Amino acid sequence: MKNDLLIRAAFSQRTERPPVWMMRQAGRFMKEYWDIKNRYSFLEMCKTPEIAADVTMLPVDLLGVDAAILFSDILVTAEAMGGQLSFEQGIGPRFANPVRSRADAEALRTDVLDELQYVADAITVIQQRLQGNIPLIGFAGAPFTVLSYLVEGGSSKDFKRTKLLLHNEPELAHFILRKIADVTADYLNMQIEAGVNALQLFDSWALALSYDDYRSFAHDYNVYIISKLKRKGVPVISFCKGSxxxxxxxxxxxxxxxxxxxxxxxxxxxxxxxxxxxxxxNLDPYVLYADKKVIKEKILHLFERMRGSDGFIFNLGHGIMPDIPFDNVKYAIDVVKEFRF
Incomplete structure (x- = not known):
């Protein structure tokens, strides 16, 4: 690989500068993304390998990041298991058949890799386009986060239904989580076999949980998934809100x-x-709304704080918001690439 900065840093090896990529780097803050999105639905984009590759390559070509991340969604596993998934403009993901009972949970399928083959196909196309220049990161949603979408029927501000399930019917919650965990481990191993160079496990809603509940209903399943991965040479990144x-x-x-x-x-x-x-x-993504002078100061402050520490990848503390100016994102990446430890 011509640029292996991310892989070296992920394995805690010394790098001449921090590698840089950003969560949601191929997304709504880009005009070029909307040029594609206005022609296809979100799920069409995810499920059509050539289109998924087009979107994946946008930040590679336009921003010069040190890693590409597969264009997909954390909920494709839930859809494959039987969730009737749609994405509504201004609302986000919706499941028409939320999981609310034991019968609903038992109906969730676990032998679903055939239904996710489009992801493996997209990885093949993306790697052909990357030509070994930079690594490709694959990913999946962690079981608790996927569970919360299935139970709530979509996004939630308070996770009330999810928490009632955890508190009133913990055995049912664990039954669902075990199914999701098995699918997730299989899915990530499929991505490894298809050719990804790194993996990230997204537990986007973990901060909704108390410490004890996080341990029981999130962490234990993440331990299980990571233990099942055929990860030789493929670093695994763990992310959650609340890290x-x-x-x-x-x-x-x-x-x-x-x-x-x-x-x-x-x-x-x-x-x-x-x-x-x-x-x-772990830059606050809201910094990217600020003047470029401020963006540079904040990034360099973080880098000076991390000077002398091996094993550091620059990223945001969460994803890029859709109205952040593209020029500010490009400027931030340029600042990172000019820095030397």
């Missing part, structure tokens, strides 16, 4: 990298983690 709280526990799952939200001091977190676990993050 500033949960990072020590996340390390027990033995990922190669923990991706941090912007609430933590990244250097302090790194020093408290076991040797050999890298960190990723």
């Amino acid at each position: 500033s709280v949960f990072a020590p526990l996340m390390a027990d799952a033995k990922p190669d990298v923990i991706s941090m939200d912007w609430n933590a001091d990244l250097r302090q977190v790194k020093e408290r983690l076991p040797d050999g676990i890298a960190v990723q993050g």
Whole structure:
């Protein structure tokens, strides 16, 4: 691989500068994304390998990032299991058949890799386009986050139904989570076999949980998934909202990298983690709305804080918002690429 900065940093090896990619780097802040999105539905984009490859390559070609991330969605596994998934403009993902009963849970399928073959096909096309220049990151939604969408029927502000399930029917919750975890492990191994160079597990809604509930209903399943991965040479990144709280526990799952939200001091977190676990993050994405002078100051402050620490990947504490100016994102990436430790 011509640029292996991300792989080296993920395995806690020394790099001349931090590698840079950004969550949601191929998305709604780009005019070129909308040129595609206005012609196809979101699920059509995910399920058509050539289109998924087109979108994946946008930040590679236009921003010069050090890694591509597969264009897909964390809920494709839930759809394959039997969720009737749609995406509504201004609302987000919706499931027409939320999981609310034991019968609903038992109806969820687990032998679903054939239905996800379009993802493997997209990986093949993307790697043909990347030509070994930079790594491709695959990903999946973590079981708790996928469960929350299935139970709520879509996005939620308070996760009331999900928490009622965890508290009133924990055995049913674990039954569903085990199914999702098995599918997720199989799905990520399929991505490895298809050719991804790294993986990220997204537990986007973990911050909704108390510490004990996170351990029981999220962490234990992430441990299981990571233990099942055929990960030789393929680093695994673990991300959740709430990583500033949960990072020590996340390390027990033995990922190669923990991706941090912007609430933590990244250097302090790194020093408290076991040797050999890298960190990723953790710029507040709202900084990218600011003047370029401020963007540069904030990035360089983070880099000076991390100077001398091996195993550091620059990223945001969460994804790029759709109205962040493209020029500001490009400028931030250029600042990173000009820096030297």
